[in-house]
Amino acid sequence: MEAGVGGHAPRCRRRGLPSQANQNRKLSAVMADAVLFEFLHMEMVAELWARGPDPGPGGQKTSLSVLESVGFRVGQALGERLPRETLAFREELDALKFLCKDLWVALFQKQIDGLRTNHQGTYVLQDNSFPLLTRMASGLQYLEEAPKFLAFTCGLLRGALITLGLKSLVTASVAALPTCKFQVVIQKS
Amino acid sequence: MEAGVGGHAPRCRRRGLPSQANQNRKLSAVMADAVLFEFLHMEMVAELWARGPDPGPGGQKTSLSVLESVGFRVGQALGERLPRETLAFREELDALKFLCKDLWVALFQKQIDGLRTNHQGTYVLQDNSFPLLTRMASGLQYLEEAPKFLAFTCGLLRGALITLGLKSLVTASVAALPTCKFQVVIQKS
Numbered sequence A, B: 001m002e003a004g005v006g007g008h009a010p011r012c013r014r015r016g017l018p019s020q021a022n023q024n025r026k027l028s029a030v031m032a033d034a035v036l037f038e039f040l041h042m043e044m045v046a047e048l049w050a051r052g053p054d055p056g057p058g059g060q061k062t063s064l065s066v067l068e069s070v071g072f073r074v075g076q077a078l079g080e081r082l083p084r085e086t087l088a089f090r091e092e093l094d095a096l097k098f099l100c101k102d103l104w105v106a107l108f109q110k111q112i113d114g115l116r117t118n119h120q121g122t123y124v125l126q127d128n129s130f131p132l133l134t135r136m137a138s139g140l141q142y143l144e145e146a147p148k149f150l151a152f153t154c155g156l157l158r159g160a161l162i163t164l165g166l167k168s169l170v171t172a173s174v175a176a177l178p179t180c181k182f183q184v185v186i187q188k189s
Helices: A019-027 A031-050 A057-080 A092-108 A140-149 A151-165 B019-025 B032-050 B055-080 B094-106 B140-149 B151-163
Strands: A114-117 A121-125 A169-175 A180-186 B114-117 B120-127 B166-172 B180-186
Touching: A019 B140, A031 A057, A031 A140, A031 A151, A031 B032, A057 A140, A092 A114, A092 A121, A092 A151, A114 B180, A121 B032, A140 A151, A151 A180, B019 B032, B019 B094, B032 B055, B032 B140, B032 B151, B055 B140, B055 B151, B094 B114, B094 B151, B140 B151, B151 B166, B151 B180
Parallel strands: none
Antiparallel strands: A114 A121, A121 A180, A169 A180, B114 B120, B120 B180, B166 B180
């Protein structure tokens, strides 16, 4: 493959970057990982929507289910990287708090805004400015577009909870963009 | 939706986290954004492969093309966030160096290992341990699996280059896992 690519070989130096590159180093902040995750998520949603076998409600349901299952596997993969001692939460509520704080910070560089519970296995996690919704135009007419930007995160929460020993159902709802609520119902077995 | 979820409302506090949560804060490092990007990429590849319309070479080509186009749009989206002054590289080679350093750091927290050019518009970027390949089992029998883990990044490079004013063809090759080379051929117009 290297045929025709010989000649002078300007290797990237790890130290002593030229001034132009030094100036550009601050751009890493612009292209932060969070942005990368958001863009990749957005394009994955767009691609799955474009490839959906059926543009009707049945096809949309399939695409939502695919996004949810991709999220579930990512949540599981993240959860499986946690040290074992983390997995031993004394209380269910501690596991949910962990998602609201640590998981949300890892995903979105901020904690979630509110956690409510009925102390009977139902939890509502509220994000007042959910990052995967903030790039959408706001307005009532866009509300119906919201579910496809929430399905992945529903699955991710469910996947992370499974690795913490909790089987759950996770749904999301939006009343006014970009605020959204994730409802987690723990399944007692 | 909040029916039945009233009662006591333990809000996530932004300060004064309890000791369990403090202990868990270091877990953000475990679930770093880089890992998130890698997991999301891996699951997207798996999903597209599972949904490919045809398991034969034709279907695989379609899936590779889809991954490349998702990468292209993510690369464009990243590039469009760059300050305008960055886009004015004096030389083509400076734009390529920018990808090898800043873009690679933003994506993979490290610079690329080598950049070679024939000074006629062809560049070879070599990564000796490409992060999207390192989770694959190594061994000759897995080499044929490699292209699906490279297509997204080929597209991403092409997308970023377009925003820097350079039209290109980007291909990738692997001789021994997890080393890979991206060949960029700038299209003069």
